[in-house]
Amino acid sequence: MNARPSRHANFPVPGGPTLRAKGWRQEALLRLLENVLSVGEDPDNLIVYAALGKAARNWKAHAAIVKTLLEMDEDQTLLIQSGKPVGLVKTHAKAPLVIMANCNMVGQWAKAEVFYELQKKGLICWGGLTAGAWQYIGSQGVIQGTYEIFMRIAEKRFGGSLKGRFILTAGLGGMGGAQPLAGRMAEAAILCVDVDPDRAQKRREIGYLDMIADNLDHALSLIDGAVKEGKALSVGLVGNAAEIYPDIVARRITPDIVTDQTSAHDLVYGYVPKTRTLAEARRMREEAPEQLMAESRASIVDHVKAMLAFQKAGAEVFDNGNLIRTQAREGGVADAFDIPIFTEAYLRPLFCRAIGPYRWMALSGEESDIARIDDLLLEMFPDNRIVTNWVKLARENIPFEGLPARIAWLGHGERTALARRVNALVASRELKGPVAFSRDHLDAGAMAHPNIMTEGMKDGSDAIADWPLIDAMMLSASMADLVVVHSGGGGYSGYMTSCGVTVIADGTPEGDERLDHAMTNDTTLGVIRYADAGYEEALDEVAKKDVPYIRL
Ligand code: NAD
Numbered sequence: 041m042n043a044r045p046s047r048h049a050n051f052p053v054p055g056g057p058t059l060r061a062k063g064w065r066q067e068a069l070l071r072l073l074e075n076v077l078s079v080g081e082d083p084d085n086l087i088v089y090a091a092l093g094k095a096a097r098n099w100k101a102h103a104a105i106v107k108t109l110l111e112m113d114e115d116q117t118l119l120i121q122s123g124k125p126v127g128l129v130k131t132h133a134k135a136p137l138v139i140m141a142n143c144n145m146v147g148q149w150a151k152a153e154v155f156y157e158l159q160k161k162g163l164i165c166w167g168g169l170t171a172g173a174w175q176y177i178g179s180q181g182v183i184q185g186t187y188e189i190f191m192r193i194a195e196k197r198f199g200g201s202l203k204g205r206f207i208l209t210a211g212l213g214g215m216g217g218a219q220p221l222a223g224r225m226a227e228a229a230i231l232c233v234d235v236d237p238d239r240a241q242k243r244r245e246i247g248y249l250d251m252i253a254d255n256l257d258h259a260l261s262l263i264d265g266a267v268k269e270g271k272a273l274s275v276g277l278v279g280n281a282a283e284i285y286p287d288i289v290a291r292r293i294t295p296d297i298v299t300d301q302t303s304a305h306d307l308v309y310g311y312v313p314k315t316r317t318l319a320e321a322r323r324m325r326e327e328a329p330e331q332l333m334a335e336s337r338a339s340i341v342d343h344v345k346a347m348l349a350f351q352k353a354g355a356e357v358f359d360n361g362n363l364i365r366t367q368a369r370e371g372g373v374a375d376a377f378d379i380p381i382f383t384e385a386y387l388r389p390l391f392c393r394a395i396g397p398y399r400w401m402a403l404s405g406e407e408s409d410i411a412r413i414d415d416l417l418l419e420m421f422p423d424n425r426i427v428t429n430w431v432k433l434a435r436e437n438i439p440f441e442g443l444p445a446r447i448a449w450l451g452h453g454e455r456t457a458l459a460r461r462v463n464a465l466v467a468s469r470e471l472k473g474p475v476a477f478s479r480d481h482l483d484a485g486a487m488a489h490p491n492i493m494t495e496g497m498k499d500g501s502d503a504i505a506d507w508p509l510i511d512a513m514m515l516s517a518s519m520a521d522l523v524v525v526h527s528g529g530g531g532y533s534g535y536m537t538s539c540g541v542t543v544i545a546d547g548t549p550e551g552d553e554r555l556d557h558a559m560t561n562d563t564t565l566g567v568i569r570y571a572d573a574g575y576e577e578a579l580d581e582v583a584k585k586d587v588p589y590i591r592l
Pocket of ligand 1: 081083089091092182185194196210211212213214215216217233234236237239280281282301302303304305306310311313314339360361363414509
C-alpha cells in the first residue's frame with residue numbers, strides 16, 4: 041500500500057495497488073476505516089465528526105477490527121456492535137462482509153443521560169452515522185446538500201441567484217465546515233462563526249474558508265464590502281454564536297439567510313455555552329456534565345431567539361439538521377419550530393424521487409480516478425442540470441481530503457447505472473483501482489428522524505422507524521458489502537434511526553451483481569417510502585420508472 045500523509049501525522053491516507061487483506065472487498069473496507077480517521081476531527085480519540093461520532097468503540101476494538109479485516113475470507117461476515125467486533129460468522133461469498141448495529145437503545149431508555157452512562161461503562165459508542173460505518177469523506181459529504189439548499193432559497197426568494205446576498209451561519213466542524221465553501225459556490229457572502237479557533241484554521245488550511253476576521257466589526261465590514269460588489273466570499277469569525285447572533289440583531293443588521301450547524305444536538309460534548317471558554321467547557325464534560333447541559337441549553341435559547349428575530353425581520357431562516365430548535369423548545373422557546381427544517385422546506389421533492397447524497401471514493405488514492413468518473417457523469421447524464429452544474433462546480437472548487445471522493449445527488453436508476461459503468465472501468469483497468477460506492481444516511485428510504493428527515497411527512501408517519509430497518513435487511517439480502525443500522529447517540533438518543541450501505545466496485549462480475557441489486561433496491565425503497573406517504577412526485581416516479589410499489 042502507498043499511504044499519503046494526511047493532516048494528522050499518525051493517520052495517513054491509504055492508497056496504491058498493493059493488497060494487505062485476502063481480497064479487494066476486505067481491503068476496501070479497511071481503507072475506508074483508515075480514511076475516516078485520516079480526515080477525522082480528532083482521530084487520536086477515534087472521533088471523526090458530529091462531536092462524538094467515532095470510527096470504533098476504543099483502540100482495542102479498532103485493532104481487532106483491523107486484524108479481522110486483514111485475515112477474513114470472502115465467505116465470512118464480521119459482526120460489529122457499536123464499534124466493537126463481536127463475531128466472525130460463516131456466511132457465503134455473496135453475503136455482506138460487515139454487518140453493524142450502532143448505538144441502538146430500547147425506546148424508553150433511548151435518552152442522552154442513559155447513553156452517557158453506557159458510554160462511560162464502555163458498552164456503546166455513537167457512530168455519528170457515516171463515522172462508525174467508515175463512509176465519511178470529510179466536509180465534502182454534505183457540501184452538495186448545503187449548496188442545493190442555498191440554490192433552492194435563491195430560486196424561492198432571490199430570483200435564482202445569491203450574488204450580493206449575506207448568509208450568516210455557525211459551526212465549522214466536520215460537517216458544518218462545508219458551509220463556507222457551499223456559500224461561496226452559490227456566489228454569496230457567507231459569515232461562519234465558530235468558538236474554536238482550531239476548527240476555523242483547519243477549514244482555512246484545506247481551502248474551504250477564504251479568511252478569518254479579527255472581530256465582529258471586521259467580519260461585518262468584509263461581508264458588507266462583498267455584498268456591495270456582488271463578490272463571493274467566505275469569512276470565518278472566532279466567537280460564540282449565542283453572543284454573536286444577538287449582537288448582530290442588536291445592530292439591526294438582517295442577513296438574507298440564517299442557519300446554524302454547531303453541534304447543538306449534544307449539550308455536553310458538542311455545544312459550547314457562552315458562559316464558558318472552550319477549555320472550561322471541555323473540563324466540565326467530565327467534571328460537571330449536568331451543569332454544562334443546563335448552561336448549553338440556556339445559550340441555545342438566546343441563539344434561537346436571535347434566529348427568530350432575524351426571521352421576523354425578513355431573513356430566510358432554517359434548521360440545518362442539528363436539533364437546535366428542539367433544544368430551544370425544551371428550554372422554553374415555544375415558537376422555536378416557526379423555523380422550518382431544511383428537508384421539508386427545500387429538499388423533499390428530490391427525496392421523493394430518491395435523489396440524494398450518493399458518493400464514491402477512489403480506493404487507489406488517485407485523483408485521476410475521480411476525474412475520469414466526473415467525465416463519465418457528464419457523458420451519462422448530460423440533461424440532468426443538478427448533476428452537470430454540480431460536477432463543473434465541484435471540479436473547480438472542492439479540494440480533496442483523504443481518499444479522493446465525489447458526492448453527487450443522483451436518483452433511482454442513475455445510481456445503479458453509474459456504479460456499473462464504473463465497475464466496468466475498474467475491470468478494464470481504465471481506473472487505477474476499485475471504487476467504493478456509498479451514500480449519506482440522510483437519504484430517501486434510509487432515515488427516520490422526526491425533527492430532520494421525516495419532519496412533517498404528508499401522512500403523519502414522521503416517527504416510524506420501520507423504513508430504515510427494512511432498508512438494512514433488504515440491503516443485506518441484496519449483497520451489499522457493508523450494512524449498518526444506526527440510531528442516535530449523545531444528544532440524538534431517541535431521535536433517529538438510519539441505515540447505511542457500502543458496495544465495492546472491484547471490477548468483477550460479482551461486483552457488478554452486487555452494485556446492481558444493492559443500489560437499485562436502495563433507491564427503490566426510497567421512492568416507495570415517499571409514494572406510500574402519498575407524495576405526488578414519488579407516485580409519478582413509480583409510474584415513470586416502473587418502481588415495484590404495492591399500492592393498497
Ligand atoms: P462537529 O462537532 O465536528 O463541529 C461542531 C462545531 O460547532 C465545532 O467546530 C464547535 O467548535 C462549534 N460550536 C459549538 N458550540 C458553538 C457555539 N456556541 N458557537 C459557535 N460555535 C460552536 O460537528 P459537525 O460534524 O460539523 O456537525 C454539526 C451539526 O450538524 C451536528 O449537530 C450534526 O449532527 C449535524 N449534521 C447535519 C447534517 C445535515 O445533513 N444537515 C449532516 C451531518 C451533521
